[in-house]
Amino acid sequence: MKYESQAIAKLYFIAAIALFVGQILFGLIMGLQYVIGDFLFPEIPFNIARMVHTNLLIVWLLFGFMGSAYYLVPEESERELYAPWLAKLMFWVFLIAGAMTIVGYLSMSYAALAEVTMNDLLPTMGREFLEQPTITKMGIVIVALAFLYNIGMTVLTGRKTVITLVLLTGLVGLAVFFLFSFYNPDNIVLDKYFWWWVVHLWVEGVWELILASMLAYVLIKVTGVDREVIEKWLYIIIAMALISGLVGTGHHFFWIGTPDYWQWLGSIFSALEPIPFFMMTLFAFNVVNKRRRDHPNKAAVLWALGTAVMAFLGAGVWGFLHTLAPINYYTHGTQITAAHGHMAFYGAYVMVNLTMISYAMPIMRGNKANNAAAQVIEMWSFWLMTIAMVFITLFLTGAGILQVYLQRYSENPLPFMATQEKITLFYWLREAAGVVFLIGLCLYIASFFVKGKEVVIAD
Amino acid sequence: MRETFTKGMARNIYYGGGIFFFLVLIGLTVDTVVNIPKTDNSENMTEQVAAGKRLWERNDCIGCHSLLGEGAYFAPELGNVYTRFGKNTDAIKGFIMSRPKDGIPGRRSMPQFNFTPDELEALAQFLKYVDGVKTARNWPPNDQG
Numbered sequence: 389m390k391y392e393s394q395a396i397a398k399l400y401f402i403a404a405i406a407l408f409v410g411q412i413l414f415g416l417i418m419g420l421q422y423v424i425g426d427f428l429f430p431e432i433p434f435n436i437a438r439m440v441h442t443n444l445l446i447v448w449l450l451f452g453f454m455g456s457a458y459y460l461v462p463e464e465s466e467r468e469l470y471a472p473w474l475a476k477l478m479f480w481v482f483l484i485a486g487a488m489t490i491v492g493y494l495s496m497s498y499a500a501l502a503e504v505t506m507n508d509l510l511p512t513m514g515r516e517f518l519e520q521p522t523i524t525k526m527g528i529v530i531v532a533l534a535f536l537y538n539i540g541m542t543v544l545t546g547r548k549t550v551i552t553l554v555l556l557t558g559l560v561g562l563a564v565f566f567l568f569s570f571y572n573p574d575n576i577v578l579d580k581y582f583w584w585w586v587v588h589l590w591v592e593g594v595w596e597l598i599l600a601s602m603l604a605y606v607l608i609k610v611t612g613v614d615r616e617v618i619e620k621w622l623y624i625i626i627a628m629a630l631i632s633g634l635v636g637t638g639h640h641f642f643w644i645g646t647p648d649y650w651q652w653l654g655s656i657f658s659a660l661e662p663i664p665f666f667m668m669t670l671f672a673f674n675v676v677n678k679r680r681r682d683h684p685n686k687a688a689v690l691w692a693l694g695t696a697v698m699a700f701l702g703a704g705v706w707g708f709l710h711t712l713a714p715i716n717y718y719t720h721g722t723q724i725t726a727a728h729g730h731m732a733f734y735g736a737y738v739m740v741n742l743t744m745i746s747y748a749m750p751i752m753r754g755n756k757a758n759n760a761a762a763q764v765i766e767m768w769s770f771w772l773m774t775i776a777m778v779f780i781t782l783f784l785t786g787a788g789i790l791q792v793y794l795q796r797y798s799e800n801p802l803p804f805m806a807t808q809e810k811i812t813l814f815y816w817l818r819e820a821a822g823v824v825f826l827i828g829l830c831l832y833i834a835s836f837f838v839k840g841k842e843v844v845i846a847d
Numbered sequence: 848m849r850e851t852f853t854k855g856m857a858r859n860i861y862y863g864g865g866i867f868f869f870l871v872l873i874g875l876t877v878d879t880v881v882n883i884p885k886t887d888n889s890e891n892m893t894e895q896v897a898a899g900k901r902l903w904e905r906n907d908c909i910g911c912h913s914l915l916g917e918g919a920y921f922a923p924e925l926g927n928v929y930t931r932f933g934k935n936t937d938a939i940k941g942f943i944m945s946r947p948k949d950g951i952p953g954r955r956s957m958p959q960f961n962f963t964p965d966e967l968e969a970l971a972q973f974l975k976y977v978d979g980v981k982t983a984r985n986w987p988p989n990d991q992g
Contacts, residue, residue, distance in 0.1 A: 421921070421955070424953065425950075425953060425954040425955030425956065426950045426953055426955075429949075429950040429956065429958075430948070430949060430958055433910075433911075433958055434910065434911050434919070434921050434922075434955070435908075435909075435911045435921075436907075438921075439910055498905070498906060498907045498910075499906050499960075502904075502905045508901075511904060513904055513905065513907075514904025514905055514906070514908070514909065515904060515909060516909050516910075516917065516918050516919070519907060519910070550858075572904075574892060574900055575887055575889055576887070576900065576914075576977055577883050577886070577887040577980060578880070578883060578887070580915065580917065581876075581879065581880075616854060619854055619857075620852070620854040620857045621857075623854065623857035623858050623860070623861045624860065624861070626865075627857065627860040627861035630861070630865040630868060631868055634865075634868040635868055635871055635872055635875070637872065638875075641879070642983060642986070643916055643982045643983060643986035643987075644915045644917070644980075644982065645883065645886045645887050645888075645915070645980040645982055646883065646886070646983075647879055647882050649875075650879075651983060653875070717986060717988060720986070721913040721915075721916030721918070721920060721924060722920060723920060725920070795991050795992075796987070796989060796991070797988075801988075801989045801990075801991045802991065803923075803991050804923035804924065804992060808955075
């Protein structure tokens with residue numbers, strides 16, 4: 389670690405992993421509610437478990453992004469962080485606000501939470517992924533602004549690299565598009581249209597810039613490949629991400645009362661969306677093959693390659709499966725969507741954060757890489773979580789295909805609940821795969837505590 | 848990558864492509880917002896419908912149901928529930944009112960929200976309004992949602 393202030397990332401990474409555990413536990417609760425409908429009812433209804441599951445995911449990914457930025461920006465900029473105290477303060481603000489929001493979800497009815505947080509003054513609650521009380525949303529904006537100020541000043545007063553500039557663009561976009569979460573018109577079509585300006589332009593837009601720059605940083609570090617080569621790849625990957633992904637937003641505008649031309653535009657541009665992910669796979673394998681050094685942190689290299697492959701499969705392939713309008717007509721809002729969502733989030737954003745944590749954590753703990761035994765456990769956790777996620781996705785895809793057939797495609801369509809009962813087996817299998825994922829996550833955490841023969845390597 | 852393709856070219860594609868397609872998205876958005884009144888059923892927008900939407904949000908209905916295909920997939924699609932219930936708001940209200948407080952053993956069940964008659968009416972009117980949104984190809988594919 390070259391700069392002292394990089395160590396702030398450790399706080400963020402520890403919080404990220406802790407929230408990740410919470411996310412998975414609530415995922416298992418929801419998975420069980422799919423097959424045992426009254427599990428924990430009425431104490432934790434499905435919608436509450438779901439908002440905890442998805443909001444914890446979003447918050448821990450944001451913790452991961454912020455921690456990664458605090459780690460890599462000083463090193464890239466060749467200077468200490470502009471205001472380390474602000475980064476520490478914002479950590480606690482964000483953690484406490486996040487924890488209070490989750491406690492709010494679990495300790496009272498959602499309507500009561502809306503009441504005590506005075507949602508009526510500026511109603512923004514009760515929309516998918518944007519369930520946070522309005523005051524929490526304002527807190528997120530404050531944290532994001534303080535974070536951007538800190539990172540921005542560090543970048544702009546230090547050495548500017550392509551990685552930091554791309555990262556900064558992505559982070560600014562993240563903050564700007566979040567502002568659409570405060571726009572909630574009575575008109576349901578407008579509401580839905582601009583809701584996607586947060587959701588799509590985050591995960592299929594600016595987050596891809598953050599992902600690509602994080603991956604590029606780790607690949608420079610672990611392969612020693614010339615920065616010029618990596619920066620060229622980075623530019624072309626994110627160029628394709630924006631060229632396909634911006635108008636690709638249209639694949640969400642097929643069936644919500646928006647004009648018909650979105651069927652063509654959305655289909656064509658979103659069909660291009662796998663390209664940046666495919667290039668990311670080529671990029672990662674290419675630079676690892678051309679590596680100029682064998683970095684002792686084998687686990688970090690595995691995570692980096694895993695990110696590239698799984699992001700392509702989850703976001704690219706599983707996205708393409710149902711993105712063309714004539715197919716989406718049948719699959720929209722079924723378990724096919726859930727299947728895609730799971731592997732895309734895991735493959736792209738979960739894995740890139742774990743890549744960064746895997747690379748940076750040992751260095752912040754005083755060694756270039758973990759001992760061999762710890763790395764073996766970490767690699768086991770990689771395979772268990774990744775394979776479990778592949779099976780979660782396959783089982784949900786199976787469930788989704790049957791659901792589409794029984795409920796929408798066959799001669800005599802069945803009602804929703806009758807269809808659900810016929811596909812229970814797939815939900816049980818998904819739950820079993822979820823348990824394997826949890827085992828993988830436990831091993832992941834254990835890998836931080838495994839003692840072995842330490843090989844001290846100066847960074 | 849080949850040397851003929853320089854980092855400068857890659858950078859220009861990024862900035863040029865990114866800015867160009869963002870402007871395209873903004874242009875299409877303007878056109879969409881201008882044209883939405885043809886399909887968004889806003890002629891039937893009332894105070895009651897708006898109140899129903901707030902109620903829908905305040906109880907996080909989207910956390911189990913989908914609405915025009917968006918939301919959770921744990922409970923039935925409600926964008927066309929008005930049609931599915933025989934274009935009868937009383938049937939919708941009756942269903943919501945009749946949910947048992949402690950759920951149904953072993954099965955998924957909607958919570959009992961104890962809505963007032965006014966709230967029930969607002970919610971039913973909101974669902975009727977969404978049902979009136981003209982979706983492309985009349986999505987969903989059939990009444991089952």
